[in-house]
Amino acid sequence: MRSSLRRYLVSTPAARPRRRARAKAIDVLEAVQAPSAPPAELSWHDYAVFLLHVASEIEHALMVQYLYAAYSLGGANLAGTRHENARQWREVILGIAKEEMGHLITVQNILRLIGGPLHLEREDYPFRSDFYPFHFLLEPLTKNSLAKYVVAEAPEDWLDTKEGKEVVERAAKADDGRQIVRVGMLYELLVEVFGNEGALTDEDFRADTAPYQASWDEWARGYGAGERGNIGQESPKRTPDVLVIPAADRAGVVDALQQIARQGEAPAGRGADTPEESHFKRFLKIYKVFPERNPPSRNIPTNPTTQPPQEGDADGEGPTVCSPITNTHSMLWANLFNVRYRKLLFTLKHAFHVQAGDAVDRPTARGNLISWTFGEMYNLRSIAAILVTLPLNDGGGDERAGPPFSVPYTLALPDWDSDKWRVHRDLIAAAETLIHQLDEDPDEAQHAYLRALRDHDRQTLEVVERLLTGAEQQEANA
């Protein structure tokens, strides 16, 4: 988490979660108490926005780490049940990652509702904070990394069980001995803050922002229970909905936050008749059968990057081991991945800024933006699948590359509408250069995909140019 966020979390004792002493060095943070005042320098409303920004970063970071873990599963060396397990687990984890995306989008809806700026940014390899579950690490899936994911999503009361304690111990070891923080804790705090009628008044909730929020119909329509965009050979009926929840008032926000928390951990009491499995349950299931040694994952690195390694870390904390991709061909694919990742985030953000359309007869550019966002999700998946088969190093060797998920230098939306369309144009141009270079390589195996991608970008560009011209005309007439 960026230092600019961090200071707000440590400055107020009331906001600091109590620690309960545990055996050895393993601490587990207790549930938060409702704060009596916001941190210094922040009003209540501002504090709510701030916490939502923290939630955004966490959902985003988890999503990316889970995606990486999913893509790590598989490989040409697997056979029989190992291959089948890898495939199934990959699907499950991809499903969880998609749900994190839903959470991220829902949090943006809440930000919209209370008039806060959206937050799709993320820090590169951030260090710990009081709410951050664990050190950010793109790594192939192991029993240890699974332990971290399980604990991060766990309901509080499970941590005390015999099973829970074991996993907590392993998870902490995997994170350099630090405490794993439950994601649920932040949401509990958010519920407290939003529930507090003295903190946020009714005027803080702007119901007229509905056209600028994301609706389930728009975003999750193909992802209802059972149709998760996965092959679904494992009990499809039990896979939950992607939660994209618009919010109109305080109660709606509290409900949305609670649903997100439930999807994560499904606290005890809901029992076996809960038709949907939480992230926690799904991760735990895999954890229990995941091999200690020789996991069914590819030989991909930790924190792959397209940059040469930096000197130290900005905040001096946490593991900063990065693995540069030195193979030039793989590097091109990694660059392309990063461009698509940035385009995904930017397009998603832009979609929130285009009204859904008042008359049913007249869709707006939002439809295009939503289509393009989905397109980039598919692209990320395709390119990640390609990257994990390509060599990491120039000199050969067995190591494969991996999707870097580099944080873009900016996701800021320009002020003028026409300039927003210019950014799309820039991203398409950057992608075109990379696609061209890749396609020119006679050894390239993915010509068919590259040409489809380029063609799609070309058609997208035509639409973007039209929208740009249209926006310029409107600005000239205004």
Added chain:
Amino acid sequence: MKARPKNQTARAGKPLAVQAMEGTFAPKNIAADALLEQLSYRAAGNPPGTLPTTAISNCFPGLEFDFRNVWKNIFVGIELHESDNLVVGTDQAHEALRFRRLVRIRVPRRRSGAIEQTLITIVRGPSTAGGAAEDLGPTALEWTNALAHVVAAAGREITCEFTRQEAGGQVDPGVATEAFQLQVRAFFQPDTAVISRELLTPGQLTQSLCSPWQNDYRECACYYWAASRPDYVNVEAGPNGPSAGENWMQVRGSGARQYQPDDFDSPGLLTYEDIFRRWETVLRFEIAGRDTD
């Protein structure tokens, strides 16, 4: 399953229908039992429009053919309605079945057991916006998919369950039935890929289409057949997001490019008379989505 897709005939993996259109499937000889190849064959000099792959088969009622008619005589002794599970004709021996409904079929498997297929589905949906789904009534499934397993039983008898009496309206799939053994006709003439004489007499493939077809062109909205009878043409990205284009049935040059939704009374759209009298002139071929010719 670790199946890897293998290539089919000729060029790698492309469906034969596509190869035929592209001109890359033009064999000089064909094995006598290669029936798919025979079905897909494109004779010299024939443009792709001659191929079945250019004819829609979601027939309600269809465009080139109402393919539903092929199923009317699939069972010896009865004639089914082309788009309903109703027995509309019988021979003398099966007179008792006239106007009953065929509810279910059971096709014996090779070794043991049978494949059962109910031919009626219940339509379900909310009757009020945002409401819970309710049953909205039974309706017959279309034949090709429902009878998919029957074809393999050609020459044999299968079990057909009918309503016990005449049934004017559709019935619930749980209705009490009476079973009869009916023989399945061979679909194709033996050892060939031509639809057998017994299934279709001349004129039967087109008899339930619109008369004249020009009437259907004007009347039917475009949720069947846009790739054959287009709807939205001369489309461009609009300046504000939504695309802008014209209705294929629009009178061209009639003002700003704006799509006129189908409305029998609109002056901006072609009329029935326009199409009866001058269809060759007023209907435009669309190449790359734009008016051509």
Added chain:
Amino acid sequence: MTIRALRILPPLAIGRLGSSPEPLENYDVRVSDRDPLGFREIHGALTFVVDADTGGIRRSYTPESVRFKDARGRVKPVAPFLEVWADVDGTLVPLTTALLARENIGVDAIEWCVQVGNQKAFRRTGQARDRIDANTDWFRGHARQSLAGRCANFLPRKTLPFGHVQFIRPTDEFPEIRLRFTPAKGVIYGANDDRTRSEDVADVIYDSGRGSWSGYTDGDADPSTIVTNPGGIYANTGDDRTTSRGYLDDECDGIVEVRIASLNLGAFARIGAGPPDYAPDSFPVRTIADELEQILLGPHVGDDEVSPEWTEEILRRAFETVRLQNTTVLNGNSVINGGPANSMALQDSRLGRAAEPIMAPAIVDSIALRALHQSVFAALRGGTAAWFAEVLREYEEVGDLTNAGRRKMPAMMRGSDGLHLALTRRQYNAVRASGNAQANAEDPTSVTFTTPAPPAEEAE
């Protein structure tokens, strides 16, 4: 080496109406390697010009470009050739004069018989006298044979022309045995009463004094006839009884038969004539070829039949269709005269389902939906669209009119049962199997397509 049997290929040939005396040139339709998401390209292909008098192929050429109408704006009909093939020792080869000579048979031993009909009136009235049938009877030689439709309820000496057939005279250059079917002009015929407007019809041929086609209404149909579904689909006077004007068209379908009596061999094929294909570079998602393939090979797809190209073709046809649809209207967004415009949303409301748009209205613009399909297409090539089968509607789900059900694919389209369209089971299984293969492959990107050859520099 004897001829065991004869076949006519293709077994089903589709003709298309048009009044130009010049049949449509031949062409190929190809996907561009460089522009795989663009429109397919039309390239001229080997075209035969038949001499009307001699019946021989006067010349063959490959056109530079294809014009679907002639210089006078008349639509060029699609006039298919049907070839006779011979089964020689288990292999079909084209029947040629040389092959016939080996059997000591001359071309004049070949006889043809073509029977076509238009039973549209008969289908409604149920009266056998309303059948319109044309039969050439067995003929030899290369003169054009008219397909003249006769009907007991026609006026004296009137027939309905369905076009003509011609046994093509084999030559040294083109020694194959073939027949050409040229459909009719696409005109309308009427009845001798005031429901027929003279400007609509090319001729008055139906006798209202004898037959009941003019004045027919589905509402009064003989109960034993059981009307078509959809009903009322004939030219009518516009009254509230949907009273038929008694119009007939010159579409037809039927059988082409060949025989060589001395060999005791014969074969037949089916033909039909429909309207022009007005978007010749775009193709429907579910076609008669798909029906016939399922009937021939069954609904299950074997491991060796799976190919990602097949799924790709289905996806391509999906966006080819979407590209030509105003999906905003078809989604049920538009309101005309107080109700949703004609769409599946409207049809569903007639079944009792709440009238609502199918998808979120904001996202259904045609270009946006096309883009979405194309993204899935690209993902398929990237080896990661294995989930695509999950969004397809299965054949038993056609009655599911919930939001989730209606949003399955193909969306916004009507199937043969009047409900939402499902692909054939074979198509569905093919997509599923290909997806499974991708998902199960060690390396999903290896389950891929023939790498297109690097593009040669093509002069524009």
